[in-house]
Amino acid sequence: MDARRESERRTTVERKSERETVVTRTFNAPARIVFEAWTRPELFKRWWVPKSMGMSLTSCEMDVRVGGRYRLEFNYQGSTSAFFGTYKEVIPHERLVWTNEESAEGSITTVTFEEKAGKTLLVMHELFPSKEALEAAGGAADAMDETFGQLDELLATAHGSAVWHL
């Protein structure tokens, strides 16, 4: 039983093509609840930056409707960075699409919520404008790892990834 629950909750990642990634995860709750956690800023900010990252989310504004904007501000060891974009599609309890506009080569993120027997399969798809953009994003993560080389490996890795994927 526990083993089954574990495998259900496994996060899978697939590089779907040269410029796409797909992440999946099942949550033990109806879609309306998972959707709520993705669209209410006071809930979103509680999970988007895991404690292990060593960063803090200082500001989180989300206007979740088509054409509405979001803006996240982070603080890491005294320096601030911002991530922002626009919601392109909003279908309550089913689908969210937003842009990542902090860089010219930002991805488009699509999240779908599929409810089945009280559980929700979450699929997060990211489409980059080019193969190079996806890989450059990875390169940026490596560069960050070097910059913060003092941090233990896990922390640096999580942080580096976070910087280019928020």
Added chain:
Amino acid sequence: MVQYTQDHFNASFAALSDVTRRGVLEQLARSNASITELAEKFAMTLTGMKKHVGVLEQAGLVTTEKIGRVRTCKLGVCRLEEEAAWIERYRQLWDARFDELDQVVEELKRKEKIDGRKKRK
């Protein structure tokens, strides 16, 4: 388990399916070599060797650099390994996020239950 796209496997397997190309990889593992040197070593025409190196290069197993008139070949950073590391780092981030999201979701479920009971009263 990290999942790869079929294309990457196909490119690598195709590159490794040929005995000459496996030999070239072994050779390059010992030292870098020019296309001419490799062609001589494997008793092959320059054109033939260029084709083999091209396939290995396509699969990310070999990189080449042209200096003057000589194209030097060396072992590439294995793309599969690089990609696996990339994917794993990405997965770890999302896994950490989703573990925290689980907690938020559980809390919302409890709250909904309590609110539901209140409404029935």
